[in-house]
Amino acid sequence: MLLPRRRTTENVSQARRRQDRTAVADTPRTSRTTGRRYGLRPTMKDVAARAGVGLKTVSRVVNGEPGVTPDTERRVRDAIAALGFRRNDSARILRKGRTASVGLVLEDLADPFYAPLSRAVEEVARAHGALLINGSSAEDREREQELVLALCARRVDGLVIIPAGDDHRYLEPEIEAGVATVFVDRPAARLEADAVLSDNFGGARAGVAHLIAHGHRRIGFIGDLPRIHTAAERLRGYRAAMAEAGLEVDASWVALGPTDPERVRADAERMLADRNSPSGPVTALLTGNNRVTVTVVRVPAVRERRAALVGFDDFELADLLTPPVTVIAQEPALLGRRAAELLFRRLEGAGDAPRRVELPTRLVPRGSGEVPPSS
Amino acid sequence: MLLPRRRTTENVSQARRRQDRTAVADTPRTSRTTGRRYGLRPTMKDVAARAGVGLKTVSRVVNGEPGVTPDTERRVRDAIAALGFRRNDSARILRKGRTASVGLVLEDLADPFYAPLSRAVEEVARAHGALLINGSSAEDREREQELVLALCARRVDGLVIIPAGDDHRYLEPEIEAGVATVFVDRPAARLEADAVLSDNFGGARAGVAHLIAHGHRRIGFIGDLPRIHTAAERLRGYRAAMAEAGLEVDASWVALGPTDPERVRADAERMLADRNSPSGPVTALLTGNNRVTVTVVRVPAVRERRAALVGFDDFELADLLTPPVTVIAQEPALLGRRAAELLFRRLEGAGDAPRRVELPTRLVPRGSGEVPPSS
């Protein structure tokens, strides 16, 4: 060993010069202002050397552990400030095993429905001193799995997942290895795991019942891809309400698919004008989520109150549109908060059976859902 | 050393039993399905032992390095699958020095302006194989610093920051240590650093000039907190346009403050009805960001076209309101993309002087900004 023993005055540069002999020459840049080398970080050892104390003493000061005299502490703090030391959490994590971070996997960071959800998760994580690492699956199963496993390799303590995939058995070894996992908005597939969901079935059923109560008999449903749990549940709610009212559902009244505006608009216009349908065009629509709704509100028949509309999910400014949009409101922030709280309860050791939490939805009548059927 | 030397058949449980003698009893739970212990992860050493190969061979297989016979590789892969091994990236990061992750600090994950921005950053990060760690500052300087330093302790390779603070010198040691940093939406304060901004001054000036061109002389400005760079720049643009038209600005026409709806509504209504102002109430408003705008569109005078409105920032459904809202549009996704691209260019070694990129804004006339002044 060439390393000096203790209480030496070896500094960062000296220490690193040693290392440089073996290190890859990683574009060595130099600070224009201080002349200090870029990319070189002082370590606790450097701080210890500079302060003339042992390594462990520095560790104690950095972590606020007791048992350090004020004078020693001051010397250490001075050295830390002089060197610009910042603890390397990678090493800490490696040693401690816990990362104090949780992963969040959702479909699209920019979807206004998920924004409050992720903010809520972040708030809870922050309250527990954890960082949030997140990524979007873009509704792609492979990308979801890739992301989740990357987060597991980072050894996040826990995961909050809005699943895109339809088989989550790949998570079994991770969960067994101790990664707490909570699914939100949609349940896990082929895996027993905690889930926090909205009452999608009941919400959709209530929305359709509302339209029926306002005289509609021919009601269309435009929803998301059928493999998405929420889309399937809402369709089920739609069918249940129709059946309960003794109404048949014409196959042309149901359109599921991607939520891109062209597809949605085409389906809405077809349903509202369909002369080929045996029973004529629909007089009302239930839209399956906020992306679908904000497209359908642009359809002339809806704007001109020739067709009724109830949208799943509330959205900003819904009450200022013409007509104001009646919605089935979820509470995305609450979904996120409950999921994150459940996650941290698991991390604190709660080991009871996987739980399924279902949050109620709320019908908010604003006008578009109370438009009477046009003959 | 008690450790068996090589090609032993020691397995995870045996290895961990050793460890257990010293480990903190960390709520040892047991899987209900497999009986395997929770929280214990096989390591490369375990895999090597099981496959009957050396540690480095496992490393080669896991990292796709060449120089492993297909047969050996298969044995290693079998062992990996049997053990449910997943590489521990903490250790990898510690050794390699690079984390393949970037940090994003913004004001509020749920603000619709920042959502596309963060999505864009994520897309670019993903394209470069990096994970995104993010957090919100909630417009609080201390929380920003806390977050940024936590990310630095994690040794993120780079940072994209929407700053809330007014002094970023605390970042100097980090930047010198090699953390690439790009500010977006707002520049760094007291620090030379890359920044990607919108033309806030020019945008606001164009918006006010637009109102003046439509006959308005008494124009109010409702903006965000004056310490926020964008708010200050937009106010400056407002004043410039007024001055260029030879119009005096009454002190009561400018209101800066937090964007909570109560404050904003009160200011708007005061300005639009102010009989105390020497020159009478304003006939038009420039709102300083999307949060302010969505509150002001609810004010009766605006809805009834008794006052004109131009809003800074475009927002979803702006064109469907009554009247449709004229806006000065930024491109939040482009801001994010350019910032992230600049960041990765820095990470790839671009060492030229800090750059300041300014993106143009675009006036989108839709109706509310073309309302003539009411006498």
Add this chain to the structure above:
DNA sequence: CTGAAAGCGCTAACAA
């Protein structure tokens, strides 16, 4: 109150 030594799980360098 303080510090030396061991080792977290991985990768880099160097043998064999």
Add this chain to the structure above:
DNA sequence: TTGTTAGCGCTTTCAG
């Protein structure tokens, strides 16, 4: 082609 050794920077243990 494969394996051995020496750390990465920290925390833990245990001895002063």
